[in-house]
Amino acid sequence: MNHRTVIITGANSGIGKAATHKFVKEGHKVIMACRDLDRSRKVQNEIREATKNDNIFLEELDMSSFRSIRKFCTTFKNQYQKLDILIHNAAYVNHGESYRLSPDGIELTFATNVFGPYLMTMLLNSLLAESDDPRVLHAGSNIIKHFFNPKKEIDFDNLRGEQKDNKSHSVYIAYRNSKMALLMLTFKMAEVFKQDGIKVNSLQINGAKMSKETLANFKPYWRLIAHIQNLFFPSPDVMAGLYYEICTSSAFKKVSGKQFNHKLEIMQPAQDGLGFFPQMKQVVGAEVYPTYADRADISDKVWALCEELTNKFNSADV
Numbered sequence: 335m336n337h338r339t340v341i342i343t344g345a346n347s348g349i350g351k352a353a354t355h356k357f358v359k360e361g362h363k364v365i366m367a368c369r370d371l372d373r374s375r376k377v378q379n380e381i382r383e384a385t386k387n388d389n390i391f392l393e394e395l396d397m398s399s400f401r402s403i404r405k406f407c408t409t410f411k412n413q414y415q416k417l418d419i420l421i422h423n424a425a426y427v428n429h430g431e432s433y434r435l436s437p438d439g440i441e442l443t444f445a446t447n448v449f450g451p452y453l454m455t456m457l458l459n460s461l462l463a464e465s466d467d468p469r470v471l472h473a474g475s476n477i478i479k480h481f482f483n484p485k486k487e488i489d490f491d492n493l494r495g496e497q498k499d500n501k502s503h504s505v506y507i508a509y510r511n512s513k514m515a516l517l518m519l520t521f522k523m524a525e526v527f528k529q530d531g532i533k534v535n536s537l538q539i540n541g542a543k544m545s546k547e548t549l550a551n552f553k554p555y556w557r558l559i560a561h562i563q564n565l566f567f568p569s570p571d572v573m574a575g576l577y578y579e580i581c582t583s584s585a586f587k588k589v590s591g592k593q594f595n596h597k598l599e600i601m602q603p604a605q606d607g608l609g610f611f612p613q614m615k616q617v618v619g620a621e622v623y624p625t626y627a628d629r630a631d632i633s634d635k636v637w638a639l640c641e642e643l644t645n646k647f648n649s650a651d652v
């Protein structure tokens with residue numbers, strides 16, 4: 335594959351940093367889209383020195399802020415004028431944190447993990463459409479396995495500050511719901527962008543060692559669990575390698591609207607109504623995803639909300 339121009343959000347840490355290293359090492363041009371420029375500049379320099387490739391750039395992006403996303407996209411279009419691969423890796427995961435709102439007054443987990451990626455892809459789609467092989471990748475999570483339980487639903491009544499005084503708000507649940515909504519966006523965007531040749535896929539991430547900065551954002555109970563999980567999780571390089579394959583391999587050139595597992599197999603919708611043991615096999619494995627992800631009524635609701643909220647906060651002053 336010829337050299338690609340790649341945006342990676344949240345490229346300063348964990349899987350995003352490892353993916354940046356991999357793409358730059360392979361000779362591609364990477365634009366790190368990060369919110370903390372000082373910290374991220376150190377990572378940029380580190381990767382530039384390690385790879386001896388100067389094709390690594392850094393631009394400011396706060397994925398939770400529509401204004402910041404619009405500004406990033408305007409700068410990007412003016413400055414880089416080409417985009418082949420867009421990797422939505424950044425996510426808000428501060429388990430144990432209380433209810434927080436984005437600068438636009440939206441629940442922070444959904445603002446960062448769902449509405450932000452939607453807006454950014456929409457603003458960059460015309461540029462992507464000019465590429466000879468445009469690919470968008472969403473960082474999914476095996477946390478959506480909770481939706482194998484038919485009682486689990488995305489809570490739409492909680493996204494615009496309604497629960498700001500609710501002490502029992504759970505970022506874990508909001509994160510779980512946001513990753514399901516992101517998978518629904520993957521399927522829907524693949525349809526919407528089919529005519530432009532833009533492929534949109536998701537990788538279900540089972541786990542990757544979390545950095546001490548990420549762990550520091552968790553409240554003590556969640557930090558302890560994460561420390562234990564980290565003992566079993568592979569290095570972020572493993573997931574970064576999968577990002578690379580999905581976005582560059584000719585084998586996936588025509589694949590769109592799919593969720594990949596850690597073996598780069600395309601996951602299928604689960605079978606409902608199975609007995610206990612076959613159902614457990616589905617839950618424990620990584621071959622299938624919960625059928626909730628294919629619910630057209632919910633997916634339409636997610637899409638409509640993305641449109642409504644990102645239009646509502648259409649800051650013309652950027």
Ligand SMILES: NC(=O)c1ccc[n+]([C@@H]2O[C@H](COP(=O)([O-])OP(=O)(O)OC[C@H]3O[C@@H](n4cnc5c(N)ncnc54)[C@H](OP(=O)(O)O)[C@@H]3O)[C@@H](O)[C@H]2O)c1
Nearest residue numbers: 344347348349396397398423424425473475539541542548
């Ligand atoms: N690690 C796992 O076990 C695991 C499992 C399932 C799914 N995933 C998914 O994999 C992806 C990467 O996770 P990771 O483990 O590599 O986590 P990480 O090391 O914590 O990286 C997350 C990145 O997102 C950035 N970010 C968060 N909020 C942002 C915002 N508002 N604007 C811009 N950037 C923002 C962070 O920037 P700062 O450094 O400035 O905070 C950081 O660079 C995420 O989408 C996560 O949900 C990870």
